[in-house]
Amino acid sequence: MKYWLMKSEPSEVSIDHLASRSGQTVDWFGVRNYAARNFLREMKTGDLAFFYHSSCPEPGIAGVVTVVREAYPDPTQFDPNDAHFDPKSPKEAPRWSTVDVKLMKKVNLVPLAVLRTRSDLADMLILQKGNRLSVTPVSPDHWRILQSMLT
């Protein structure tokens, strides 16, 4: 089993949106970056991920989710009315994938500013300068450390 960190803008899908959905499940639509997409395709049912709020007043880890459906074509790439429409994505070989994730637990936000104070987390991908990947792997060590910080 692997560990991940997945960014979402709370104005699009927040941890509370997820909690209020039927089955507390949502599909991770809209990833349009090849490196992030490749990580989505590596995910297996049962993998765990931190749900991270980005591009908002207080970015940070807001919850834990688990993968309940492995990668399948992201339907929004074929919808001309969707902001994530990709006219160049071939129907027979869809460019973009999504997975379904289910809420495990909501936690008290662990702010990015706190993550940055931790020398034992300094090499997390999310904390590297210029990192913009919306889906990143998390090492078992980092996962364990972060678990102990969640309340």
Next chain:
DNA sequence: GCCAACGTTGGC
């Protein structure tokens, strides 16, 4: 709103 960093596009 600013801006650094990065990814993608497209001309050559």
Next chain:
DNA sequence: GCCAACGTTGGC
């Protein structure tokens, strides 16, 4: 294949 231009991300 190079690289300039452009668009996007995302923290601050």
